[in-house]
Amino acid sequence: xxxxxxxxxxxxxxxxxxxxxxxxxxxxxxxxxxxxxxxxxxxxxxxxxxxxxxxxxxxxxxxxxxxxxxxxxxxxxxxxxxxxxxxxxxxxxxxxxxxxxxxxxxxxxxxxxxxxxxxxxxxxxxxxxxxxxxxxxxxxxxxxxxxxxxxxxxxxxxxxxxxxxxxxxxxxxxxxxxxxxxxxxxxxxxxxxxxxxxxxxxxxxxxxxxxxxxxxxxxxx
Amino acid sequence: xxxxxxxxxxxxxxxxxxxxxxxxxxxxxxxxxxxxxxxxxxxxxxxxxxxxxxxxxxxxxxxxxxxxxxxxxxxxxxxxxxxxxxxxxxxxxxxxxxxxxxxxxxxxxxxxxxxxxxxxxxxxxxxxxxxxxxxxxxxxxxxxxxxxxxxxxxxxxxxxxxxxxxxxxxxxxxxxxxxxxxxxxxxxxxxxxxxxxxxxxxxxxxxxxxxxxxxxxxxxx
DNA sequence: CAATGCCTTACAGATATCTGTAAGGCATTG
DNA sequence: CAATGCCTTACAGATATCTGTAAGGCATTG
Numbered sequence: 001x002x003x004x005x006x007x008x009x010x011x012x013x014x015x016x017x018x019x020x021x022x023x024x025x026x027x028x029x030x031x032x033x034x035x036x037x038x039x040x041x042x043x044x045x046x047x048x049x050x051x052x053x054x055x056x057x058x059x060x061x062x063x064x065x066x067x068x069x070x071x072x073x074x075x076x077x078x079x080x081x082x083x084x085x086x087x088x089x090x091x092x093x094x095x096x097x098x099x100x101x102x103x104x105x106x107x108x109x110x111x112x113x114x115x116x117x118x119x120x121x122x123x124x125x126x127x128x129x130x131x132x133x134x135x136x137x138x139x140x141x142x143x144x145x146x147x148x149x150x151x152x153x154x155x156x157x158x159x160x161x162x163x164x165x166x167x168x169x170x171x172x173x174x175x176x177x178x179x180x181x182x183x184x185x186x187x188x189x190x191x192x193x194x195x196x197x198x199x200x201x202x203x204x205x206x207x208x209x210x211x212x213x214x215x216x217x218x219x220x221x
Numbered sequence: 222x223x224x225x226x227x228x229x230x231x232x233x234x235x236x237x238x239x240x241x242x243x244x245x246x247x248x249x250x251x252x253x254x255x256x257x258x259x260x261x262x263x264x265x266x267x268x269x270x271x272x273x274x275x276x277x278x279x280x281x282x283x284x285x286x287x288x289x290x291x292x293x294x295x296x297x298x299x300x301x302x303x304x305x306x307x308x309x310x311x312x313x314x315x316x317x318x319x320x321x322x323x324x325x326x327x328x329x330x331x332x333x334x335x336x337x338x339x340x341x342x343x344x345x346x347x348x349x350x351x352x353x354x355x356x357x358x359x360x361x362x363x364x365x366x367x368x369x370x371x372x373x374x375x376x377x378x379x380x381x382x383x384x385x386x387x388x389x390x391x392x393x394x395x396x397x398x399x400x401x402x403x404x405x406x407x408x409x410x411x412x413x414x415x416x417x418x419x420x421x422x423x424x425x426x427x428x429x430x431x432x433x434x435x436x437x438x439x440x441x442x
Numbered sequence: 443c444a445a446t447g448c449c450t451t452a453c454a455g456a457t458a459t460c461t462g463t464a465a466g467g468c469a470t471t472g
Numbered sequence: 473c474a475a476t477g478c479c480t481t482a483c484a485g486a487t488a489t490c491t492g493t494a495a496g497g498c499a500t501t502g
Contacts, residue, residue, distance in 0.1 A: 010340070010341055011235075011339050011340060011341070011343065012238075012340070012341055012342055012343050012344045012345070013234060013235040013238035013239060013339065013343055013344055014232075014234040014235065014238070016238045016241070016242075016344060017233070017234035017235070017237045017238040017241070018234065020237070020238070020241065021237075035341045064340055064341070066341075118232050118234065119231070119232060119233070119285055120231055120232070120233055120256045120285070120287075121233055122232065122233050122234055123233045123234055123237060124233070166430050166434075167430065167431065167434035168431055168434070169426055169427030169428050169430060169431030169432075169434075170427075171428075171457085171458060171459090172458075172459075173457095173458080185480090186479075186480055186481080188480065188481050188482080189481090189482090190480075190481050190482065190483085191479085191480055191481070193459080193460065193461080194479090194480080194481095196459095196460085197460070197461075200460090205390055206390030206391075207390050207392075207459075207460080207488090208430050208459075208460090209387050209388065209390060209429050209430045209433050210388065210389055210390030211390075212430050212433065212434050213387075213388035213389075213390075213433050213434070213437055216434055216437045216438060217437060392487085392488060392489090393488075393489075394487095394488080406450090407449075407450055407451080409450065409451050409452080410451090410452090411450075411451050411452060411453085412449085412450055412451070414489080414490065414491085415449090415450085415451095417489095417490085418490070418491075421490090428458090428489075428490080429489075429490090
């Protein structure tokens with residue numbers, strides 16, 4: 001079992017219950033907790049220079065904004081920074097995120113070791129996840145089905161720019177000029193039309209309004 | 222202080238930490254917890270018929286869906302049902318919702334006694350809220366500013382129908398027929414145009430796409 | 443009951459959206 | 473280097489969107 005674990009979670013209730021559960025149900029000598037990504041990263045960094053580095057990081061994905069400026073603003077950024085600092089660190093993500101595409105990305109791109117979805121059994125699942133990861137395995141909440149993550153359609157920079165502008169009410173003519181302004185190509189009206197029409201097919205939308213609505217609901221823009 | 226409290230919260234971590242905090246920091250003889258709205262309502266109902274009814278309900282707003290069918294699907298429905306059953310019941314809402322408009326509505330329409338926003342101090346705030354409510358006062362998380370809730374523009378049934386249809390990619394001509402079909406009026410294309418244009422002004426949108434985008438982001442449709 | 447205000451509707455006209463066709467640019471392939 | 477495929481762009485035409493004007497219906501007011 002792990003000897004030194006760090007928890008990064010901004011909600012007091014979740015944070016406390018994770019700490020309590022780890023202390024009550026697992027024999028981990030040292031459990032530390034933080035409410036901010038930056039502070040969590042600092043702890044990792046400091047511990048890394050001693051013989052007792054952290055062995056496991058349990059982190060949320062979203063962290064509420066606050067008056068104080070942040071350099072790491074969310075779990076993904078924390079994970080990226082942590083992996084760079086300490087490639088062998090085990091990472092368990094504990095979040096409300098339920099979208100298969102995003103969770104798949106965490107495993108594939110960020111090589112997390114487990115994903116626990118907040119819910120009615122999440123503490124029990126977290127304990128299972130820790131056991132699995134300690135044995136070198138991965139863990140994923142059973143309600144998440146990664147096979148539904150078909151739609152790994154990659155929205156590139158231009159797609160995202162167009163979509164965000166559409167959501168802000170710009171016409172395609174305006175978007176054309178806005179693309180030109182920042183020298184992003186292709187930027188003809190026709191190309192914008194073509195791209196958007198392609199996205200209609202891709203996401204099963206009949207027009208721009210439906211497309212933007214769907215993508216906002218899926219959290220992609 | 223309260224003698225009998227019920228907690229309705231579907232996330233295990235939040236649920237556990239609230240129960241633990243109440244037991245550790247307040248002298249409440251009986252704290253019960255539920256993970257489903259329907260089950261919480263049942264408990265209220267049963268207790269109501271005995272001399273020991275619940276005095277305080279602490280509830281979340283959103284409850285995850287599940288295989289089992291539900292008659293009460295969210296906190297607002299639970300609150301409505303509970304108020305009907307037991308008008309003098311004190312209610313504290315503990316949720317992630319941060320939108321002033323919605324929280325204002327909870328106080329004004331549903332007469333909740335306190336609102337605690339999940340965050341870095343929410344357990345401490347919850348304790349404060351319980352003390353306040355026990356003394357007959359209300360409590361609101363300090364980061365919420367109800368004065369920003371200017372936009373209490375009421376979307377009526379027809380507005381909502383039109384907006385939801387727009388978000389599903391229906392054209393105004395199609396929406397016209399869909400309104401007629403369910404005999405909802407006004408339903409001329411012209412009236413739809415007029416209503417939508419009014420909403421552009423109301424929400425500061427330049428076209429349908431931006432309007433729908435804004436309303437989805439604000440959680441109104 | 444005339445005047446007023448508000449809502450609904452029809453209609454018109456300017457733009458915007460969306461689809462389809464075709465031509466040119468460019469890299470890859472045989 | 474001709475052939476191919478893919479992307480970009482221009483253009484055209486059918487609809488859809490959005491705004492503005494005007495007329496009629498209806499309730500309220502003096």
